[in-house]
Amino acid sequence: MRTMLEQHQLWQDLTWVAVDDPDHRDLERLRDDYQISKKYLMYMKDIRERARFDYDAQTDCGLLVFRSVNHGEQGEDSAEYLETVPFCLIFKNNLLITVTHPHNAYIITDIRNVIGDLKQRYSEPNESLFTVAFNLLFKLNEDYLDRIDEMNKAREGLETFHKRPSNKQISQLSNLDKRLVYLKTAANNNVIAIRQLQVMSDAEDDPLKLSAAEMQHLKDLRVEVEQSREMANIAAEIVEQVVGSYSNILDNSINNTMRLLTVWSLALAVPPIVSGFWGMNMPLPLVKESWGWLFSIFISIVPIAILMWYLKWHHDI
Template identity: 35%
Template sequence: MINEIALNHGIQLIDVHSTESLNDDDRAILIEKYNLTNEILDYADDENERARFEYDEITNTYLIVYNVQNENEQTPDMSQRVLPISFAIREQKLFLFTNDATHYIKDYLISAKNHLKQTDQHEVWEFIFNTLDQISSDYSDQISEADVRRNRIQTLIKKHHSSEKQILELADLEDLTTYLNTAINGNLTVVKQLELISSGNVQDLHLNKTSREHLHDSLIEIEQIKNQVDLSSDIIDRISNTYNNILNNRTNTTMKVLTIYTIVLSIPTIVSGFYGMNMKLPVADQGWSWIFSLIITVVIILVILWDLHRRDSL
């Protein structure tokens, strides 16, 4: 579905919203009416496309593929928590390619003029940079939520209330931060490329001073978020390793206790087995022989326990 929305000062938003992928009718309209190329549409329509910045010299069209979060934060498939969207910029037209899970980005573009100065609202790139800032803020919020979950798990581990549920939740957090880290690194590469191109004479991207400063601020913000997700991911990995060490230590302790019990409980069996044999044994014919066997059993058990304690094995 294609909707045309007037943003401001002659800037037009072409909202291309697909449930799954572009249908043939929408693709034909974008090619015939708006002069977009099949190559650009293929990039924009690929749900597995990595973050990138492209420029088509023939049609003078810029393409930005950018990673954003899935609107459904509860989706069980971690690989779908981060999805690509695409911006295509041609003259004063801004094309936005989204699906059902990422269509909320349209609201960021529409509301961008509320955050821009009146003099900046005629710059199409200002709408994009403002939207990138909103996307970065979403990532920061997601990382903060992951940190809250991590702290809760860490508290439970310290209180020895850990369980299989915490193990699975830690695994989910590790997967989540991995996908977030990959997405943020891709976005950072795109913004760095934009700043590099805008500061030189390569390609036809000329930004005014305000837009260049805005782009630089966006770059700094993404770098801060990258550091934030790197730190969060590192801490989660450390907690996971600590948790594994705790579980291994518990297993070793359990096996140690079971081994000691096995050794101790085998002594009565050995002693009584000797006196159960059909052969002549010392004091076996006495009435107090069973007491004697108990004394031997207890003495052997005490000697073994003393020897284990001497070796620091208890």
């Protein structure tokens, strides 16, 4: 059976601990072996934890929660689909702990690729754990742009319909609008988390000590996550406009239907009046004539024709 907690020795004295879908025993091991605070353990278990950066001065430990794109369940119409899931990075001295969930377990492969690239680039890497983390976050941020492109293509497909959108298209657009709300909220929280990390490391008396190269890397990362946030906001605004167009088209269709029903209700009200008049049990003109029923039909059709002409003349139909 595969273990959910794996320790990997990197270059020099740096260590990476990969934790995938931690259970109670994994969390206890993190607490006992690596002295991770209970507060951070609670953050790891929450699948809906928002992006943030937090530093614990007592244990000299920093926690970065980054909302990563869900590569798990598929289906645009799924009501339970989580667009993003939290990914936790813990920095403690020469130790980097990563915590993933089933829907973002692909990040472990991404980390291995980042470490492999650094090893290929340098025969004896001397990069810090922050450099590894920043390179990884660049990759995770690219997933936002890919997901936004997918949503834009889905939106373009929903913009093409005949006369009025179908119920299926309306449902898909509503779901797309909801998914974009979650995506842009996660992107905005990621920006806040990166800013918090930057604030904790941009002065000499700050607890995090980053080199000039690492600070520049962090600034570049902030630019990228801000770009993803803006792209998500733009995509959400366009979808909102399409939702408004759908609403206008449906309202106009309802108005046309109600106007048509009103016209026909007025037209069909004439024959019962005529037939009711000629059906009264009392002497009436033309009752005994053989063509009297044709005359009743004629005087029913004439008011209807006059009504239709009047409504057409005034552009009501």
